[in-house]
Amino acid sequence: MQSLYPLRFEPILKSMLWGGQRLPALLRQSWPGRQSIGEAWLISDLPGNATVVSNGHWKGATLRELLQREADRILGQQQQQWRKAGQFPLLLKFIDAQRELSVQVHPDDEQAARMGAGPCGKTEAWVVLDRHPQRSRIYAGLHAGVTEASFRHALQEGRVAETLHDFVPQVGDCLFLPAGTVHALGAELLVFEIQQASDVTYRLYDWDRVDPVTGQPRPLQVEQALACIDWSRGPCQPVQPAVAMQGSLRREGLIHCRYFTLERLTLFGPAAVGNPGSCHILVALKGTTLLEWEGQTESLTAGDVLLIPAALGIVHLTPLSEPVTVLVCGLGEETTG
Structure with a gap:
């Protein structure tokens, strides 16, 4: 039996219109051209995006291939639920948001199954690694008293930002975002993200911007998003560790x-x-x-x-x-x- 060891993976860099140029340097990776890099997927087992081992005996194997052969020794004998799922249960990222991300929400497990959005929902957490002291903000949760009716009205009038709780983040802040939480990363933020192994995002509002590649606004999924919002959840504050x-x-x-x-x-x-x-x-x-x-x-x-x-x-x-x-x-x- 081949022994296991601490496994390194080649990050998967993702070009995003709101991204920046900090991630290749952080990861000591080369990146041709000047495309904006928004995300680096560090550990991933999503279909078509399985990270590849970069060190030792298992170099060149994907995380999926490794789990197919060594699930018990990687995940642990007690992790029956994750071994039965047949997929590594987490997706880890670095995110470089030079511009605001869309205002968005993710489904929970039951909603994802009902809406055909994949095998699981998306609960996530952020840790702030760097930010601009004046220009960076985090939007997380709705102001107290915001209802579906008042939110829909704000959407129609382009006043979504007024419904969102927001704050100036500090380096080191950790924010927990259960599925169903309306949220957005603001500009000039570098964060680490841990989340369920899902890439399902429903956009509510995209700051009225246009995709420079298509010349069109990015698509929104307003009705799906509204169906996933937990209206009982108010403002989200940084975790008190x-x-x-x-x-x-x-x-x-x-x-x-x-x-x-x-x-x-x-x-x-x-x-x-x-x-x-x-x-x-x-x-x-x-x-x-x-x-x-x-x-x-x-x-x-x-x-x-x-x-x-x-x-x-x-x-x-x-x-x-x-x-x-x-x-x-x-x-x-x-x-x-």
Whole structure:
């Protein structure tokens, strides 16, 4: 049996009209031309967009091919729901929004199934990596008292922005966006996104802009979007993390939901990361650290993303520069009923 190891993947770069030029540099990737890059898909198992292993024995294999052969050792014996699904349950991205994204909403699992939108809905979370202190805003949730009728009226009059809760984000802010939440990233924002493995987006409003390629406005999916909005959900505020110091390690619990977990670690010295038999993904945000497992080592620096198979479980990180900041992404817990 071939041993597993921390897996690197080739990111998939996506050109978007609202994108910028920061992602190739962050990922140390070359990108020909001056097309705007909006997203880098870091870990993906979506059809037609499966990321490819870039290191070690499994180099050249897609994440889908790897799961077909090693699902138990990658996902873990306890992750029955994800193994039965036959697809890696998360999609991880970096997003460079030089201009505002559309005002949009995503379906939940039941809505996605009913609307023929794929095998799952799209609950997601953002972590702000960089922003413009004056021009960047995040739009998340509706103002209290906004109803479907008043929202439709605002749509007709081009006043959608007035219905949205918005705030000036700070670097480090984490925002949890359950399916059904109306939201939009504002301009000049660089974020990390973790989400369910879905690419379904229903646009409500696109700031009256025109796609320079087609010369036409981008299509909207207003009725589908309205059918997915959770009208009971009001303004969304940044997460207040649960903070704990463990020696030279600062842990911030950010998200713990049925689909994924997200934690931010700040290391001032060596630390063990992960749990026995659990799959997790390390996203390096700041500094350089030495990752150790089973007597082997590999460096991890800002922009690096590594999938740690459940067969490894725990790895050890030793900062080579201090402090080191790493996000730890995990799979959601088993659900019943």
